[in-house]
Amino acid sequence: MKGLLGLALVLLGCSSTLPVWEQPGLGGAVRPEMGGPQPSSLAPDFELPADAGGTFKLSSLRGSWVVMHFTASWCPYCDSEIAHLGEMADGYAARGVKVVLVDEKEPEAHWRAYAAGHVAKSVVGVRDEDGSAALRYAPPRAQPSFADRSQVALDATLIVDPEGIIRLFLLPDSAHFDPTFVAVRGELDRMLAADVVHVALSSSPGKALVATLDVAPGYHVMSHTPSEPEYVPTRVEADAGDVAFGEPTYPRGPTYERSARVVVPYVAPKAGTRLVAVTVSYQACTASRCLFPTKRRIEANLTFNAGDMP
Amino acid sequence: MFGGAKTGRVAHMKATSLLVSLLELTPMMLSACSRPAASPESDGLSASPTIAVTDEMGSPHAGDVAPDFDLVDQTGAHVKLSSLRGSVVVLAFVTSYCPFSKAAQPSLVEVAHDYAPKGVKVVAVDVKESDEAYREYVGRMPMGFPVLRDGDGAVSTSYTPAKAQPGVVDRTQVVVTSKLVIDKQGKIRFFTLLDTQHFDAKLVHLRRALDRVVEET
Numbered sequence: 001m002k003g004l005l006g007l008a009l010v011l012l013g014c015s016s017t018l019p020v021w022e023q024p025g026l027g028g029a030v031r032p033e034m035g036g037p038q039p040s041s042l043a044p045d046f047e048l049p050a051d052a053g054g055t056f057k058l059s060s061l062r063g064s065w066v067v068m069h070f071t072a073s074w075c076p077y078c079d080s081e082i083a084h085l086g087e088m089a090d091g092y093a094a095r096g097v098k099v100v101l102v103d104e105k106e107p108e109a110h111w112r113a114y115a116a117g118h119v120a121k122s123v124v125g126v127r128d129e130d131g132s133a134a135l136r137y138a139p140p141r142a143q144p145s146f147a148d149r150s151q152v153a154l155d156a157t158l159i160v161d162p163e164g165i166i167r168l169f170l171l172p173d174s175a176h177f178d179p180t181f182v183a184v185r186g187e188l189d190r191m192l193a194a195d196v197v198h199v200a201l202s203s204s205p206g207k208a209l210v211a212t213l214d215v216a217p218g219y220h221v222m223s224h225t226p227s228e229p230e231y232v233p234t235r236v237e238a239d240a241g242d243v244a245f246g247e248p249t250y251p252r253g254p255t256y257e258r259s260a261r262v263v264v265p266y267v268a269p270k271a272g273t274r275l276v277a278v279t280v281s282y283q284a285c286t287a288s289r290c291l292f293p294t295k296r297r298i299e300a301n302l303t304f305n306a307g308d309m310p
Numbered sequence: 311m312f313g314g315a316k317t318g319r320v321a322h323m324k325a326t327s328l329l330v331s332l333l334e335l336t337p338m339m340l341s342a343c344s345r346p347a348a349s350p351e352s353d354g355l356s357a358s359p360t361i362a363v364t365d366e367m368g369s370p371h372a373g374d375v376a377p378d379f380d381l382v383d384q385t386g387a388h389v390k391l392s393s394l395r396g397s398v399v400v401l402a403f404v405t406s407y408c409p410f411s412k413a414a415q416p417s418l419v420e421v422a423h424d425y426a427p428k429g430v431k432v433v434a435v436d437v438k439e440s441d442e443a444y445r446e447y448v449g450r451m452p453m454g455f456p457v458l459r460d461g462d463g464a465v466s467t468s469y470t471p472a473k474a475q476p477g478v479v480d481r482t483q484v485v486v487t488s489k490l491v492i493d494k495q496g497k498i499r500f501f502t503l504l505d506t507q508h509f510d511a512k513l514v515h516l517r518r519a520l521d522r523v524v525e526e527t
Contacts, residue, residue, distance in 0.1 A: 028507060072407075075407075075408075076478055076483030077478065080477055143409075145413040145509065147412075148409065148412075151409035172506045173506060174503070174504045174506040175505050177475055177478070179479075
């Protein structure tokens with residue numbers, strides 16, 4: 001068991017250094033050479049008729065995390081995913097994530113007949129009858145053999161952050177077809193966890209570095225010494241070249257809520273400012289469910305005092 | 311302060327369940343961390359980046375006798391696959407709706423044209439479409455070969471290996487865009503599934519396989 005876990009962790013570590021499209025389940029990620037839109041660009045806005053009535057404007061969801069998916073009732077891959085998209089919308093609703101489903105180029109009556117039996121109520125369904133919205137999500141050099149460019153975005157999945165920025169943009173990858181969105185949920189969890197736990201670094205007046213974890217209301221993270229050995233503990237590791245770090249002191253108790261100060265003593269050969277890199281691993285949870293475990297690396301320029309550990 | 315009292319009630323993801331989810335991800339991780347090896351094909355066409363149907367996916371696969379069928383083409387004529395024994399056959403599964411099928415349609419017509427002098431017969435099977443959709447496919451361009459109607463998807467299903475694309479719910483759709491090369495003895499020699507990330511609109515891999523199988527005799 002330990003060996004397997006070790007293998008899995010090694011693989012996780014490996015994935016973090018690769019380009020996004022080489023990471024597990026993310027083979028469909030748009031490549032820079034395909035042209036825009038790309039992750040880190042603003043998600044092209046659109047206003048389309050909504051299944052619930054009236055119109056829906058993507059930019060009206062600023063402030064929320066959004067998962068967006070392009071579909072068509074005749075697309076077998078899309079059809080295999082649609083129930084799981086509803087499960088994702090239900091599962092993430094409590095964390096304020098909205099799931100938007102854009103139906104491409106179908107007559108309204110045709111789509112409505114399909115949607116009635118297939119699309120969960122928690123999903124925001126919209127109709128792009130002429131494909132003009134989908135066209136704005138078709139990188140010009142993706143699928144060059146497609147004459148109808150709006151079809152390039154068919155079956156694409158995006159994560160858009162609360163500022164309206166694209167954070168993940170996957171085109172379909174049939175060789176690694178993932179109808180339950182394992183990889184998308186993993187990415188979403190990682191992004192939400194980074195949102196949920198804010199880490200700040202500072203130097204204490206003595207010879208110690210302080211990592212302060214601020215945990216969003218409604219969430220907690222497991223402490224360094226959780227109540228059960230199988231829970232994922234919070235860990236802080238620091239690296240600053242010539243500085244030697246001692247064992248961190250963690251707050252007591254099984255979980256951390258609101259704020260937790262982790263104090264890491266050090267010995268610096270001489271006083272001065274250094275770039276310090278701190279890796280914080282934790283798992284954030286609400287009362288009912290947990291996000292994927294997260295490992296974050298934070299860098300800061302901090303002033304170090306010379307001399308022995310206190 | 312740190313919520314010690316509620317520990318017993320809080321549903322944390324346990325390391326055991328984490329391990330399970332990591333194990334589920336492991337095959338994907340392995341494929342991500344090392345460049346995925348090209349799928350093996352029985353004819354040694356292993357440079358192909360398209361998804362080849364492997365023995366592990368179930369039948370039919372390369373080496374099996376191609377399942378026989380008798381369907382009607384756009385002129386109303388019956389075509390029985392086994393009646394083509396003695397010729398190398400290209401079997402292509404198509405639909406009018408699929409953008410990949412649409413993009414490869416002119417290439418399929420070119421393959422039929424280019425290989426006709428070598429005695430290769432091309433046969434397309436339109437997968438479970440309405441009359442209207444079928445007519446749209448055959449009406450797009452002069453096809454020059456039979457496009458057969460598989461109205462209920464039964465023939466398409468007979469070509470669907472049980473473990474190919476297990477995530478696709480409608481099993482008749484797994485072979486849409488698939489290309490097969492069947493040799494003169496009626497055996498499948500090349501069988502690919504749609505690879506959206508390495509889409510071969512020009513059918514380069516099909517031509518390479520055809521060249522090898524045609525040369526054998």
